[in-house]
Amino acid sequence: MKRILSLLGLVLLWPALLAAQDLARPAAAAHALGQKTSLTVPASSYLSVYVDLRSNTQQARFAVTGSSGNIDLMLKRGVPHRGSSVQALLAESAFSATTAAGDEVLLAQRGGTPTLTAGRWWLAVLNLSASPQTIDLQFAEAQAGAAYALGAGQSGTWYQPEKNYQGIFLEMIGGGSALAVWFTYQPDGRQAFFTAVGSVDGDRIVFPALTKTRGGRFGAAFDPAAVVREDWGSLVFTFESCGVGYASYLPNAAAAAQGWAAEQLNAQRLTSVAGIACPGGPPAGKYLHGGISGAWYDPARDGEGWLVEVLGANLGLVYWFSYTPTGEQAWFGGVAPIVDGSILVDAALRPTGGRFGPDYDPAQVTLEPWGAFRITIADCQHALVRAEAVAPFGSFANVSVQRLTSLAGSNPCAFTVGTRQIAASASAAAAAAVDGDVNDPNTALAANNDFAQAQALANPAVVPGYATQAPTGQTGDRFASAADPFDVYRVTIGAGQAVKLAIAEHSSARDFDLYLYAVGNTANPLAASEGTGPLEQIVVAASGDYYVVVRAFAGSGNYVLTVDSGGTAQAAVPGALSSFDKVVGDELVVVWRDPGVGKEAADRGSAKSRGSLLGLKWLAGAIGRPVLYALGPEALQKSGADAAGDAGLRLYQDPELLRAYQRVRVVKALRARADVRSVDLNARGESHAAPNDPGYPFQWHYPKIQLPQALDLQPNANGVRVAVIDSGVAPHPELGAGVRYDLGFDFVADPTGARDGDGIDADADDPGDRKAGNRSTFHGTHVAGTIAALSNNAVGLAGVAPGAQIVPIRGIGSDGIAAYDALQTLLYLAGLPNDSGRTSPTAQAAVVNLSLGFRQSECPGPIADAFAAARARGVIPIASAGNDNNANFAWPAGCPGVVSVSATDVIDQRAPYSSFGPNVDVAAPGGDVSVDRNADGYADGVLSTTFNDSVAPREADYQFKNGTSMAAPHVAGVAALMKAAHPGLTPEQFDQALMSGALTVDLAGNGASVRDDLFGYGLIDAVKAVTEARRLAGGAATPGVLVAQPTALELGSTANQAQFDLVNAGQGAIGAVQASANQPWVSLVPPAGGGAGRWTVNVNRSGLVPAQYRAEIVLNSVSGGSARVQLGMRVGEVAAGGGKLGRIYALLIDAATGMPIDQADAETAGNYAFVFANRLPGTYLLAAGSDLDNDGYICDAGESCGIYPSFALPGAIVLGASDLVLEPFGLVADSPGVLSGAAAAHAGKHAPALLPAPAGGWRRPHRAHIH
Secondary structure, eight states: OOEEOOOEEEEEOOOOOOBTTBOOOOOOEEEEEOSEEEEEEOTTEEEEEEEEEOTTEEEEEEEEESOSSOEEEEEEESSOOOOSSHHHHHHHOSEEEOOSOSSOEEEEETTSSSOOOSEEEEEEEEEOSSSOEEEEEEEEEEEOSOOOOOOGGGOEEEEOGGGOSOEEEEEEEETTEEEEEEEEEOTTSOEEEEEEEEEEETTEEEEEEEEEEEOOOSGGGOOGGGOEEEEEEEEEEEESSSSEEEEEEEEOHHHHHTTOOOEEEEEEESEEETTSOOTTOOOSSEEEOSTTOEEEEOGGGTTOEEEEEEEETTEEEEEEEEEOTTSOEEEEEEEEEEETTEEEEEEEEEEEOOOOSTTOOGGGOEEEEEEEEEEEEOSSSEEEEEEEEOTTTOEEEEEEEEEOOOOTTSOTTOOOOOOEEEEEEEEEOTTOOOOSSOSOTTSOOOOOOSGGGOEEOOSSEEEEEEEESSOOOOTTOTTSSSOBOEEEEEEEEOTTOEEEEEETTOBTTBEEEEEEEETTBOSSOSEEEOOSSSEEEEEOSSOEEEEEEEEEEESEEEEEEEEOOSSOOOOOOTTOOOTTSOEEEEEEEEEESSOOOSOHHHHHHHHHHHHHTTTEEEEEEOTTSOEEEEEOHHHHHHTTOOTTOSTTOOOOOSHHHHHHHHHHHHHHHHHTSTTEEEEEEEEEEEESOBOOOOOOOOOTHHHHTTHHHHHHHSOOOTTOEEEEEESOOOOOTTTGGGBOTTTOEEOOOOHHHHOSSSSSBSOOOOOOOOOBTTBOOOHHHHHHHHHHOOOSSSSSOOOSSTTOEEEEEEOOBTTBEEHHHHHHHHHHHTTOOOTTSOOOGGGOOSEEEEOEEBOOSSOOHHHHHHHHHHHHTTOEEEEEOOSSSSOOOOBTTTSTTOEEEEEEOTTSSBOTTOOOSTTOOEEEEOOBTTOOTTOSSSOBOEEEEEEEOSSSSOEEEEEEEBSHHHHHHHHHHHHHHHHHHOTTOOHHHHHHHHHTTSSEEOSSSSOTTSOBTTTBTOEEOHHHHHHHHHHHHTTOOOOOOEEEESSEEEOTTTOOEEEEEEEEOSSSOOOOEEEEESSTTEEEEOOTTSSSEEEEEEEOOTTOOSEEEEEEEEEEETTTEEEEEEEEEEEOTTOTTOOOOSOEEEEEEETTTOOEEEEEEEOOSSEEEEEEEEEOSEEEEEEEEOOTTOSSEESOTTSOEEESSOSSSOOOEEEOSSOEEOOOEEEBSSOTTTTTTTTSOOOSOOOOTTSOOOTTOEEOSOOGGGO
16 A cells, blocks of 8 residues: 655634633634645644545545644544634544644544545644644555546536535536536525636546626626626535535635635535446436536626536426626526426526525525526527516516537437327316306406306306405416406305305415305395305305305405205304304404403403404403403494495495494404404304293103113212203202302393393393293203202102202393303303303303304304313213204304204104204204194193293293203203213213213114214113213223224215225224125225224226215224215216316326426317327326416316326326327316315415325416516
């Protein structure tokens, strides 16, 4: 092994006196030294020198001779030492020699730990003596074998992954020379780039002079004479292999004075050149090929240019090195498709914010959208550049550029195109439609802005559309200078059908509303959905011809309008709001976002002052909990509420509806405020019961729930407290001392509705409402009697849970219940701050009954929070489902954690008035006073305690009533019996037991553990419930509970397979599972073992006529209950002569990269034909869709979309030596998941997840505004 001397560089960096182990760091100076160097090291200080090692260096030796005191040596890779003490310097170093001898020797070798590598190494020479020392420093390296030999294949892009968003473009340009363009940042975070031409020296390239420019101006203002070129420093790029190198740089003194620091990038290859092999073979990864690779520039604009690297036949990497309009360096670019001889970078990024040097942190880099530019290759040596950028850059007119460099080993004219073509076609369903005036200017225009222009729709319908409240201001948009706030449709709709509006990519700045007008009467709408969430919904009450109006209240974007097929349950609507809501005057309930401070009085004052600033008059509440306000005139003015709506369509003409609309506008404005957590109209609810004539006490409803047998097991519920949130409870003899008036409270705030002479107070008696002619309903008293009337006393009647204590919490007045009052009752129940001033746990109940409801489309946030707090205290909430005979959402029954009770009649059928739907959990007797099916001479109502206040004084008596209000207390009473049998029973245990079928009798014939929309998990059974409570009290585990995830599958128009997971949500085993489907075209494949796990669903579309199809899958387990999965699909999406979805863009996508490389478009009625010509052989994917918002992306949320051959199973298209004609594929009017996911905020662009698409979706290669 021979020893040779190598290049040794020296830089005097940070000499400092070693005083108390501290080092100061003055400015640096640098120069190169020979093989034997004399250094004078000041007393108690150190100098730094560097050396660039070869790729075959095995050992480096540093030796000091001629010292007169203690000299230490410390060696560090890549970066000069920065320590301010000896200990810090040692901590930085990989190798060190720190003996007491003066003539120190340091050996560093490859292969150990730490190990020596190629690249730059820095040596700190420390003089620890009190006097200056002049020494000789010698360096030698031992090498093994030949060094790595550089060749043409070293061209490409190099970067250090840990320091992403900066790197070096390297071009081997022949003749022993190379071009480097280094893109990085200045010390203050602004962009910077350096250029240099260097000489190849074995395994390294030496760039002695890096040049940094300034003074150029972007665009037409560019003047090459204004460009100043400054020498910055040097760069040595040493390579160990084809894929690993070390880029070591050193700023000169002037640059160092400006804050630039020396460092080394431990570089890896990002791209390489196909066909130009490196020694040892090319690395794995992307390859560059094609003769257009190289540097391009305009000689008349010397000082800026473009670097092009072709990544494949259809993909290129382009970076533009230029300047800002103020003269600072700038660089931007990206990976883009090559289409017809052009590279279109239509989403160029400009990284900023990095800090140059050793402290570089890629997390500080911001990727700023810059705009779009296109470079079109005319021939081997010439090209054309055009750009459209964001402010302050602006447009860049056509500029002719020419080649500056070409890659060694490549043919500059080797860029070729293919000669084959791919033909494809796509079709839409016959009833498919699209909004007639969308933002894409390439789509035919059919305005539908008012009733006279109403666009006709079929029923059912799915209509993607676009609306904008104001002009977009975007060049190339149809609505760049004019708004499109209204889209009007005309459609015949049946009773019970729902019209839904899903707002794509919903945000607080994008708020659309939905209105329903009768054809022939457009003065005022019949219904409105004006919420602030991602979904608006109107359920049509009567069949007829209607106008459906979509309004862009704020912002712009896509939407999907649907008219469903009817008969389906309607889920909660987040942010629901309507001018037709039944409310308490001009009152609002506001929850401020920041918590309260100080005492209640101080908080209340804060609530007053905060509301007054917005024109709100304080009525009740405090910061830190809900606050009740009344609207003042100033609030209505500040809301910006206009009487006529926007120009072009008058919304309301009726004065009362206009007032209601103004209230809605105020709520919308408040919900947009950052300091408001929630705000709702103070809605008015009602009790769920109907008054009737009195009758003889005969309680047929108790044997229906097996109550007599249950009382044999659990005779009473002594001491168990049941809160009754209702109209109050009058002191009936059959309730006796079981009513805890000392724990109750009256929250009816309106003195008129309260009918007790005042507002809220501690008296929870029921003063009556006089709703039943000359007597009152005493609704709460009737409910309380069902729960806890005295039994076995030879008087009157019995209750479900004798001995239970009733905690009366009054919220219902003579005119119903206000939402704010309801909220106060729940806060009181949960022990949270409320208007009563009481938060003591002495009023805590085990169960709460709420026989009341609000016809609103979501559970308000404060209400849901209060229920959650009550459940956390152990309260089991029971609520009546409603008496509307539909599946519409209502609260509190629909709130999370609340047990919703539907009503049955004397023959165990759903009572004709009872609401149903997805929120029903259980059924109980509610009666039907319109019939006497048991022939006992009395109407089949529920008999319980009331008063007769048609006489004075009022007299206690009994009445038959019907309603889900009467059903709910049956369940509340059973829960009280369970609590008596098992005092530790939790709400979660009650829920699990209910879902497992342990508390109910099956009425639907599908098993008690299978929930259905009519009876929930079945009819409550007191015997089973008490038995289950006793079992749980003994410590037995909760049985297994079968749960399917998800519970609904949509296959669209082409998929034939889907999957769901079956899991055990309980503690016990579920055992084997038997599965069946109610449609012959469905088949099931179970997982191994046939129980829990992933199930596969297959469908057979053969022989099915075009239509929408639904099926239900039922899974039964002997020990773990049952579960259901709903299945839907379309047949007929590809029928000839189908519907029209507007302009459809088909994108041919490179299968390896997921990048669109070619585009075709068409606009026909149903059948769309596309041809992709001049294609090279390869593997492709195909997607097609609309671009309604003209943002350059197809298959965006709310846009039509199709994938070849189907959404569920995208297929590769392999193009060989012959042309291809593909089978037709289907287009879906609404991209899958857009409408069904509207209840949650839509995040990001929609793109089918099974294709390797970029995170933002597919961007169209062609944009009209830069053609």
